[in-house]
Amino acid sequence: MKAPHDNPTLVLEGLVCSSGGPRLDLALRAGECVALLDLDDGSQGLAPLADTLAGHVSPVAGRIVVNGADVTFDEIGRRGVATVGRRDPLFPPLTARENVAFPARARGASAKEASRSASEWLALLGLERVADKRPETLGAGERIRTAIARALASEPSVLVLDDIFVGLDGETRRDLHHRLARLRLARGLTLLLITRDRADALAGANRIGVVAEGSLLQLADAGTLIERPHCARVATAMGDANVLIGLILSLDDDAAQVRLAAGGVADAMADPDLREGDLVELCVRPAQIAPMFPRGAMRDDDEGLLATLQDVTHLGDVLRLRFRLEDGADVIVHRPPGSLPPGVVAGRPARLAWRPGGALVFPSTTKQR
Known part of the structure; x- marks a missing residue:
C-alpha cells in the first residue's frame, strides 16, 4: 500500500455533528484511507457525519478544513468533498454513463468532454460492460461502483464512503475493497470510510478510529488498536x-x-x-x-x-x-x-x-x- 503524503487533505477540528455526538479531531493525508468504526446508535454515533461534510447540514461545533481552506459553511459541491451513501442514489432515468457524466456537465463541460471523462472513470471501476444500462438493471455492486465513479468525476479532494458495504455479499465486498485499493494507488485517492463493520475497516484503512459512547475512543493503525488498546471497549471491538x-x-x-x-x-x-x-x-x-x-x-x-x-x-x-x-x-x-x-x-x-x-x-x- 502506497504511503500517504505528509500534507493533510482533510482536517476535522473539534467537529461535532449533532447534540451528544462525538467530538472529532483528525487529519487525513493525501492518499490515506481512514476508517471510522461506529459502535454507537442514534445521535451519539456518526450518522450525521457524511451529511455534515457534504454541506447538507451545519455542524454543532468545530471546523472542516480541506487543503488548508475552511469549508465548514461553504456551499454543497464547492467544498472539495464528495460522498457516496444512502443520500446519494443514482438518477433512475439516466444510464450509468450519463450518471457519471453528470458532474462534468454541471460544471459546464461539453457533452463530448463529459462522456470522455465518464468513460475513464467507468473503466477504472470495471463498468465498461454496463455503461449504457440504467440503474435498475445493475447489480448491487455495480450500482455502488457507478455511484463512486460519479462522485470521483466531480474531482473531489476527499471521497467519503458512508456505510457503502451494507447488504453486499462477501465476494462483492472483497471486489469493491480491491478496486478502491487500486484507485488509491493509481490516483492518490484520499478516503474517509464510515462503517459499522470491523472487517470493512480493517480491509484497507491506514488508520481506524473507534467511536463509541459519544467519543472517539482511539485513532491508530490496526496493530496498535489490537495490541495496545486504550480501553476495554476498543479491546473488545478490535480484538x-x-x-x-x-x-x-x-x-x-x-x-x-x-x-x-x-x-x-x-x-x-x-x-x-x-x-x-x-x-x-x-x-x-x-x-x-x-x-x-x-x-x-x-x-x-x-x-x-x-x-x-x-x-x-x-x-x-x-x-x-x-x-x-x-x-x-x-x-x-x-x-x-x-x-x-x-x-x-x-x-x-x-x-x-x-x-x-x-x-x-x-x-x-x-x-x-
Whole structure:
C-alpha cells in the first residue's frame, strides 16, 4: 500500500455533528484511507457525519478544513468533498454513463468532454460492460461502483464512503475493497470510510478510529488498536477480547496481579492510572489463552482459571472453544485445528492461562458510573 503524503487533505477540528455526538479531531493525508468504526446508535454515533461534510447540514461545533481552506459553511459541491451513501442514489432515468457524466456537465463541460471523462472513470471501476444500462438493471455492486465513479468525476479532494458495504455479499465486498485499493494507488485517492463493520475497516484503512459512547475512543493503525488498546471497549471491538472483572491485588511498574471475580489470580499489564484495590476489567484476546486439560483431578493449587468446556466450533483456520467459568461467565478461546488432545469434549474441565503480557487491565466502567 502506497504511503500517504505528509500534507493533510482533510482536517476535522473539534467537529461535532449533532447534540451528544462525538467530538472529532483528525487529519487525513493525501492518499490515506481512514476508517471510522461506529459502535454507537442514534445521535451519539456518526450518522450525521457524511451529511455534515457534504454541506447538507451545519455542524454543532468545530471546523472542516480541506487543503488548508475552511469549508465548514461553504456551499454543497464547492467544498472539495464528495460522498457516496444512502443520500446519494443514482438518477433512475439516466444510464450509468450519463450518471457519471453528470458532474462534468454541471460544471459546464461539453457533452463530448463529459462522456470522455465518464468513460475513464467507468473503466477504472470495471463498468465498461454496463455503461449504457440504467440503474435498475445493475447489480448491487455495480450500482455502488457507478455511484463512486460519479462522485470521483466531480474531482473531489476527499471521497467519503458512508456505510457503502451494507447488504453486499462477501465476494462483492472483497471486489469493491480491491478496486478502491487500486484507485488509491493509481490516483492518490484520499478516503474517509464510515462503517459499522470491523472487517470493512480493517480491509484497507491506514488508520481506524473507534467511536463509541459519544467519543472517539482511539485513532491508530490496526496493530496498535489490537495490541495496545486504550480501553476495554476498543479491546473488545478490535480484538474480540474477553472481559473479566477483578480487583487489583498488587502493582509492580506496569504489571498487575488481579483477583478475578470468577476465582483465581491472574497477571496482566496495567493501565498507568490504576492503583491497588481498584476495580478493573481484565481484557485477554481469544488467541492469547492456552487451555490445559489435566488428566487427573483438578487441584486448588493448579495454575490457571478453572473452567468447563461448553462447545467447540470449527471455523476453518481456527477452532473456537467456549468455556464457562465458576461465576457463569463465558470465555472464548481460539486454537489451531488439530491442537486439542484426544478425548476433549463438552463438559471437560480445564484450566485457562495466559502470559502476563497477553492480558491488559483497565479501570472498570462499572466503577466509573
